[in-house]
Amino acid sequence: MSYAPESIAYHQGEYKPLKDCNVNIMTHALQYGTMVFGGLRGYYDAESDNVYLFRPEDHMRRLHRSAHIMQMVPPLSESKMVEVALEITRRNNYRCNVYYRPFVYKDALQLSPRLHDVTDDFAMYSLVLDDYLDTSRGMRTVVSSWRRIDENIIPTRAKVSGGYANSALAKSEAVQHGFDEAIFLDSRGFVSEGSAENIFMVRDGVLITPPVTASVLEGITRRSILELARLEGMTVLERDIARTELYIADELFFCGTGAQVAWIEEVDRRIIADGQIGPITRRLRDRFRQAVIGKDPETRNWVRPVFESRVNA
Numbered sequence: 001m002s003y004a005p006e007s008i009a010y011h012q013g014e015y016k017p018l019k020d021c022n023v024n025i026m027t028h029a030l031q032y033g034t035m036v037f038g039g040l041r042g043y044y045d046a047e048s049d050n051v052y053l054f055r056p057e058d059h060m061r062r063l064h065r066s067a068h069i070m071q072m073v074p075p076l077s078e079s080k081m082v083e084v085a086l087e088i089t090r091r092n093n094y095r096c097n098v099y100y101r102p103f104v105y106k107d108a109l110q111l112s113p114r115l116h117d118v119t120d121d122f123a124m125y126s127l128v129l130d131d132y133l134d135t136s137r138g139m140r141t142v143v144s145s146w147r148r149i150d151e152n153i154i155p156t157r158a159k160v161s162g163g164y165a166n167s168a169l170a171k172s173e174a175v176q177h178g179f180d181e182a183i184f185l186d187s188r189g190f191v192s193e194g195s196a197e198n199i200f201m202v203r204d205g206v207l208i209t210p211p212v213t214a215s216v217l218e219g220i221t222r223r224s225i226l227e228l229a230r231l232e233g234m235t236v237l238e239r240d241i242a243r244t245e246l247y248i249a250d251e252l253f254f255c256g257t258g259a260q261v262a263w264i265e266e267v268d269r270r271i272i273a274d275g276q277i278g279p280i281t282r283r284l285r286d287r288f289r290q291a292v293i294g295k296d297p298e299t300r301n302w303v304r305p306v307f308e309s310r311v312n313a
């Protein structure tokens with residue numbers, strides 16, 4: 001993942017090199033974290049020489065909903081935002097895995113920390129991105145000493161940039177103590193999510209994840225995993241998870257656009273089950289990997305191929 005100054009991004013209504021997409025230091029979003037964002041992936045499939053956007057409509061719908069919560073008015077519709085992601089892919093002529101960062105931000109040069117009467121703009125950039133977490137091994141995790149922000153502080157349902165200070169505190173604490181990732185508890189003390197991933201647990205063959213009222217982001221990968229599990233005939237439950245249930249779980253994994261499906265080997269220095277990836281996690285991970293490149297027949301409508309044809313382009 002690196003900054004590519006010449007890559008084409010979208011800002012202030014036009015496509016231009018990323019190095020020319022800049023804002024004034026007085027910008028409201030920079031001062032107060034009043035920006036809402038999305039993060040979606042495009043997967044490159046060499047066989048078809050195409051890039052597949054994963055559930056772009058769902059990502060843009062969530063972005064619009066985040067904006068609505070924060071009283072922002074995006075200048076582009078959901079479908080126009082999908083068009084921008086497609087156009088960015090074409091203009092950069094990508095033949096690799098891509099991560100897109102669309103966002104709506106309060107762009108006014110305005111001093112007061114408020115939501116009303118402050119103008120908004122939309123922008124999107126992209127990066128070449130393979131794995132965000134190393135999914136070839138198990139994650140070593142720790143329950144964070146930082147609590148997850150909750151609904152009446154900064155709602156995690158809205159993907160607000162200011163709320164990510166909470167994620168950054170937890171992530172750095174975990175990594176600086178030698179772990180890979182943090183697990184947040186919510187303000188009630190129940191398991192919430194990782195710093196940038198939702199969490200799933202398997203107990204006695206049942207797939208369990210915290211409900212959307214446990215201060216989590218309503219993850220699109222989370223929803224996809226629940227849907228794939230139902231297609232696989234698994235029993236799924238959205239219910240609160242207590243901290244020590246993690247220690248005695250049969251399987252645990254994170255999921256998210258960045259993380260994809262990343263299995264958890266250890267929590268608070270307790271090895272989970274036999275310390276290997278579990279069979280349900282493996283099944284869901286393998287099916288998810290097929291789904292993201294449009295090769296899972298039952299979920300083909302989740303992906304949007306970018307190029308109509310690209311013979312020797």
Ligand code: PMP
Pocket residue numbers: 039167193194195196197198216217218219220221222255256257258
């Ligand atoms: N929780 C948080 C806090 C996140 O930042 C993310 C990443 N967007 C997720 C969960 C996973 O959500 P999604 O599957 O939509 O990427």
